[in-house]
Each structure stands twice: as C-alpha cells, then as structure tokens.
Amino acid sequence: xxxxxxxxxxxxxxxxxxxxxxxxxxxxxxxxxxxxxxxxxxxxxxxxxxxxxxxxxxxxxxxxxxxxxxxxxxxxxxxxxxxxxxxxxxxxxxxxxxxxxxxxxxxxxxx
Amino acid sequence: xxxxxxxxxxxxxxxxxxxxxxxxxxxxxxxxxxxxxxxxxxxxxxxxxxxxxxxxxxxxxxxxxxxxxxxxxxxxxxxxxxxxxxxxxxxxxxxxxxxxxxxxxxxxxxxxxxxx
Numbered sequence: 001x002x003x004x005x006x007x008x009x010x011x012x013x014x015x016x017x018x019x020x021x022x023x024x025x026x027x028x029x030x031x032x033x034x035x036x037x038x039x040x041x042x043x044x045x046x047x048x049x050x051x052x053x054x055x056x057x058x059x060x061x062x063x064x065x066x067x068x069x070x071x072x073x074x075x076x077x078x079x080x081x082x083x084x085x086x087x088x089x090x091x092x093x094x095x096x097x098x099x100x101x102x103x104x105x106x107x108x109x110x111x
Numbered sequence: 112x113x114x115x116x117x118x119x120x121x122x123x124x125x126x127x128x129x130x131x132x133x134x135x136x137x138x139x140x141x142x143x144x145x146x147x148x149x150x151x152x153x154x155x156x157x158x159x160x161x162x163x164x165x166x167x168x169x170x171x172x173x174x175x176x177x178x179x180x181x182x183x184x185x186x187x188x189x190x191x192x193x194x195x196x197x198x199x200x201x202x203x204x205x206x207x208x209x210x211x212x213x214x215x216x217x218x219x220x221x222x223x224x225x226x227x
Binding site for chain 2: 034
C-alpha cells in the first residue's frame with residue numbers, strides 16, 4: 001500500500017473550514033484514498049473515500065489532485081466536536097486485509 | 112442501530128490470568144478484525160477473519176488467539192496476558208469487497224486493558 005504523509009497537527013477556528021492535506025505521491029492507479037478520524041481514543045470513524053473524482057458527503061468533502069499525488073479533506077464548518085486525529089489511508093480498490101493507519105493529523109478546533 | 116460492541120470496555124488484570132475480550136457486530140458483516148493501539152505505534156492489526164471459521168494473523172499476533180464460530184462474534188483471547196499487552200484494543204467489521212474487505216471499517220468503542 002502507498003505511504004501517506006500528513007502534518008502532525010493543525011488548528012482551526014470554529015465555524016471556519018478545516019483543510020487537512022495528505023501527500024500520497026506513490027499511490028498507484030488502483031488505490032483509493034480513504035479518510036478516517038479518531039476522537040479521543042474512541043474507535044476510528046470512516047469519513048469519506050475517493051479514487052479520482054472529488055467526493056462530498058454529509059461529513060466532508062475530498063479533493064484529489066489530478067495527478068492523484070495529494071488530496072485535501074475539507075470540513076466546511078468545523079465545530080469543537082471535530083477535534084480529532086484524522087488519518088489518510090491508501091487502500092486497494094480490489095480490497096485488502098487491513099487498513100494501515102499512520103500517525104495522522106491532530107486537528108484542534110478552537111473558539 | 113448498526114454497531115460493533117466490545118466487552119469489557121475497561122479491564123485491569125494480572126499477569127497470566129486468562130481473559131477474553133468479546134466483539135459482536137449486528138451488520139451481518141463477513142470480515143472482522145482486531146487492532147491494538149499504543150502511543151507512538153499507532154493502530155496495528157492483530158488478527159482478522161474473512162468469514163466463519165476463517166482466521167489469519169495480522170502484524171502482531173503473538174500472545175493472542177481468536178475464534179470465529181459465528182458470523183457476528185469474534186472474541187480475542189489472551190491465554191496468559193503479560194504487561195506488554197497493556198493496550199487499547201479495537202474490534203472492527205466490514206462487508207466484503209472483491210478482496211478481503213472494503214476500506215470502510217466499522218469500529219467498536221475500544222477496550223482498555225491493563226496487565227499488572
């Protein structure tokens with residue numbers, strides 16, 4: 001699975017958009033980009049995933065660059081409850097045996 | 112409500128005393144897995160199961176056993192716990208993809224285990 005690189009931490013003001021970057025320059029054509037988050041030692045929670053096109057759901061938007069070497073998770077109106085560790089994961093379209101979680105980005109949303 | 116349920120949520124035990132952490136899912140998922148999470152090491156897979164009676168080792172299986180007699184249950188067994196198994200444990204499940212599972216895993220709330 002491709003390695004992903006994320007900043008260690010980020011801050012965001014409540015109500016503003018949180019833009020979390022992820023670098024996956026070695027991603028292959030048959031790997032999705034998945035995003036999860038983990039709120040304070042709770043179980044990780046799936047957010048969104050994409051392959052080539054931008055994706056949006058009720059939680060977030062995912063913007064993938066045309067060359068697929070990086071992506072950005074956007075929380076359009078961050079709230080205090082969005083404070084969490086966010087993980088960007090490359091995962092084969094054909095499925096796999098496990099998700100490989102890196103160290104993620106600690107997002108802190110402040111008043 | 113779709114969920115993965117783990118028990119116990121918290122446990123303090125002593126070295127060598129066998130224990131079982133139960134995991135149950137109500138989504139009829141075929142794939143289930145156990146992870147442990149430790150500071151600085153992130154989440155690491157212990158065992159996984161692609162279906163009933165089918166289990167396989169993950170990255171850190173030593174000291175653990177699992178069984179999958181029913182689709183909904185996937186207990187984690189520590190036959191002789193040691194202090195290095197003190198950790199936060201997560202069970203997860205997923206519907207199958209064309210591979211073992213899709214990338215959308217549903218995780219339990221976690222079980223914090225301390226071995227003295």
